[in-house]
Amino acid sequence: xxxxxxxxxxxxxxxxxxxxxxxxxxxxxxxxxxxxxxxxxxxxxxxxxxxxxxxxxxxxxxxxxxxxxxxxxxxxxxxxxxxxxxxxxxxxxxxxxxx
Amino acid sequence: xxxxxxxxxxxxxxxxxxxxxxxxxxxxxxxxxxxxxxxxxxxxxxxxxxxxxxxxxxxxxxxxxxxxxxxxxxxxxxxxxxxxxxxxxxxxxxxxxxxxxxxxxxxxxxxxxxxxxxxxxxxxxxxxxxxxxxxxxxxxxxxxxxxxxxxxxxxxxxxxxxxxxxxxxxxxxxxxxxxxxxxxxxxxxxxxxxxxxxxxxxxxxxxxxxxxxxxxxxxxxxxxxxxxxxxxxxxxxxxxxxxxxxxxxxxxxxxxxxxxxxxxxxxxxxxxxxxxxxxxxxxxxxxxxxxxxxxxxxxxxxxxxxxxxxxxxxxxxxxxxxxxxxxxxxxxxxxxxxxxxxxxxxxxxxxxxxxxxxxxxxxxxxxxxxxxxxxxxxxxxxxxxxxxxxxxxxxxxxxxxxxxxxxxxxxxxxxxxxxxxxxxxxxxxxxxxxxxxxxxxxxxxxxxxxxxxxxxxxxxxxxxxxxxxxxxxxxxxxxxxxxxxxxxxxxxxxxxxxxxxxxxxxxxxxxxxx
Numbered sequence: 337x338x339x340x341x342x343x344x345x346x347x348x349x350x351x352x353x354x355x356x357x358x359x360x361x362x363x364x365x366x367x368x369x370x371x372x373x374x375x376x377x378x379x380x381x382x383x384x385x386x387x388x389x390x391x392x393x394x395x396x397x398x399x400x401x402x403x404x405x406x407x408x409x410x411x412x413x414x415x416x417x418x419x420x421x422x423x424x425x426x427x428x429x430x431x432x433x434x435x
Numbered sequence: 436x437x438x439x440x441x442x443x444x445x446x447x448x449x450x451x452x453x454x455x456x457x458x459x460x461x462x463x464x465x466x467x468x469x470x471x472x473x474x475x476x477x478x479x480x481x482x483x484x485x486x487x488x489x490x491x492x493x494x495x496x497x498x499x500x501x502x503x504x505x506x507x508x509x510x511x512x513x514x515x516x517x518x519x520x521x522x523x524x525x526x527x528x529x530x531x532x533x534x535x536x537x538x539x540x541x542x543x544x545x546x547x548x549x550x551x552x553x554x555x556x557x558x559x560x561x562x563x564x565x566x567x568x569x570x571x572x573x574x575x576x577x578x579x580x581x582x583x584x585x586x587x588x589x590x591x592x593x594x595x596x597x598x599x600x601x602x603x604x605x606x607x608x609x610x611x612x613x614x615x616x617x618x619x620x621x622x623x624x625x626x627x628x629x630x631x632x633x634x635x636x637x638x639x640x641x642x643x644x645x646x647x648x649x650x651x652x653x654x655x656x657x658x659x660x661x662x663x664x665x666x667x668x669x670x671x672x673x674x675x676x677x678x679x680x681x682x683x684x685x686x687x688x689x690x691x692x693x694x695x696x697x698x699x700x701x702x703x704x705x706x707x708x709x710x711x712x713x714x715x716x717x718x719x720x721x722x723x724x725x726x727x728x729x730x731x732x733x734x735x736x737x738x739x740x741x742x743x744x745x746x747x748x749x750x751x752x753x754x755x756x757x758x759x760x761x762x763x764x765x766x767x768x769x770x771x772x773x774x775x776x777x778x779x780x781x782x783x784x785x786x787x788x789x790x791x792x793x794x795x796x797x798x799x800x801x802x803x804x805x806x807x808x809x810x811x812x813x814x815x816x817x818x819x820x821x822x823x824x825x826x827x828x829x830x831x832x833x834x835x836x837x838x839x840x841x842x843x844x845x846x847x848x849x850x851x852x853x854x855x856x857x858x859x860x861x862x863x864x865x866x867x868x869x870x871x872x873x874x875x876x877x878x879x880x881x882x883x884x885x886x887x888x889x890x891x892x893x894x895x896x897x898x899x900x901x902x903x904x905x906x907x908x909x910x911x912x913x914x915x916x917x918x919x920x921x922x923x924x925x926x927x928x929x930x931x932x933x934x935x936x937x938x939x940x941x942x943x944x945x946x947x948x949x
Contacts, residue, residue: 374639
């Protein structure tokens with residue numbers, strides 16, 4: 337049987353699938369840009385190594401019939417881009433990374 | 436025309452919309468392993484009791500060639516009948532007519548029978564088997580859904596509303612079942628979702644089958660949208676008939692009393708229970724050894740199984756049971772189990788069903804996901820619904836009742852009429868180990884042998900506080916009872932509380948933490 341720790345006491349019990357598969361928390365990394373909504377990468381304006389200014393549009397994520405410009409959150413250099421044009425991306429997936 | 440000709444004409448017309456020999460579409464429905472709408476009604480209701488209304492209703496749409504199409508009964512069969520001799524209103528969508536699609540007249544047939552049910556205080560049963568809105572009818576189909584949702588809401592807590600999903604139920608259509616009291620699903624037949632696999636694939640590129648997206652198992656195990664899972668349609672209808680034996684016909688009545696029966700299972704605590712608070716046992720065995728005939732009708736058995744809810748009887752009278760389940764997640768309260776219990780408590784309160792709570796929990800489930808999923812808001816629902824409920828409220832603390840969990844599980848502080856505790860109860864601010872670690876932190880850390888000191892302090896705390904007597908001393912519980920006497924105590928208390936009056940301040944409605 338599984339064990340569950342509540343307030344430092346170990347209880348013998350069954351764990352549910354939902355509990356076992358719960359999403360582990362990872363602290364947000366400001367250098368990683370992720371999708372906030374699922375959609376399709378419509379156009380990419382930047383390249384790895386390129387310097388961008390805060391507010392500059394880096395790519396278009398088309399979601400729910402809306403073309404969303406993904407703007408640079410700060411001045412910086414693009415380290416890598418993990419998507420290509422026409423890719424369908426789920427919510428919370430990495431789009432690109434800053435140096 | 437003679438009377439005989441008139442009657443013959445009537446039968447000809449009737450047979451046209453309800454062909455006695457069936458038709459190809461009906462054969463197809465049966466070939467899919469599904470029952471025909473009329474057979475469903477016939478099986479669920481008392482034999483021969485169904486009286487149909489609105490058989491001759493026709494749609495009025497002229498667009499997209501619909502004016503040339505005849506849709507018998509507009510794709511939904513409505514009427515009244517009896518279950519166990521008591522009247523009910525019922526509708527069943529007919530998938531063999533335009534895929535059971537909902538147009539304005541189809542919806543108006545449903546709302547007519549809903550109005551009848553509400554006005555006469557009888558239960559409403561809706562059998563859903565529909566491809567969704569009849570697109571050709573445009574906004575009129577949407578209007579139809581809206582008029583149903585409005586009535587579902589008006590009837591909520593006044594008459595029992597049962598939804599049976601026996602086919603697809605997609606898009607806006609899912610919100611009628613979602614607004615009703617209980618949703619019944621059948622393996623491999625029921626499918627519920629807001630957006631189907633096609634749309635998900637187009638928009639997101641994610642592929643999933645209808646079954647994995649919103650099949651019966653998903654709705655009863657993952658989402659909690661459905662309350663009862665059945666292997667076949669017949670099993671499903673039998674479940675509904677059983678449910679109806681426990682609930683009253685409307686909110687002004689009490690559930691029927693049947694002759695009292697002693698529990699079938701003997702009360703063998705040494706076999707079904709453990710005094711060690713860290714060891715699991717199945718709370719349902721304890722429930723069964725206390726209630727009439729050991730019959731416990733469980734609701735949402737497969738979802739949030741760390742709390743158990745359902746109906747049983749004591750001395751022939753229906754009670755609603757809420758019990759922590761030490762067998763699953765040590766019986767903790769979390770987002771889902773709080774939702775599950777809170778809604779059931781409100782159901783029982785609406786329909787005059789006394790509540791009996793069996794308490795054995797270490798508290799709320801710790802975790803980042805729980806906090807980020809709003810366990811504060813969801814957990815508050817339980818406090819709200821227990822406090823709000825004015826039906827008789829009885830609580831039995833079997834073992835652990837720690838911290839916030841103790842308060843939430845119908846403590847006297849939330850208005851329980853009687854709180855009983857077994858001698859094995861541990862009513863404390865937290866488990867002995869956690870408490871000792873905090874209270875005796877300095878002693879433990881400064882000790883030459885911290886582990887030995889910790890053990891000693893845990894023992895000290897356990898002896899002093901892990902019992903029911905501190906709470907009893909302060910009047911927070913009413914009696915420490917011999918477990919053997921639980922049934923006796925509960926039956927006497929319910930008898931005493933039969934005419935309980937608990938007046939509340941006037942309000943339009945409260946603002947529960949939805």
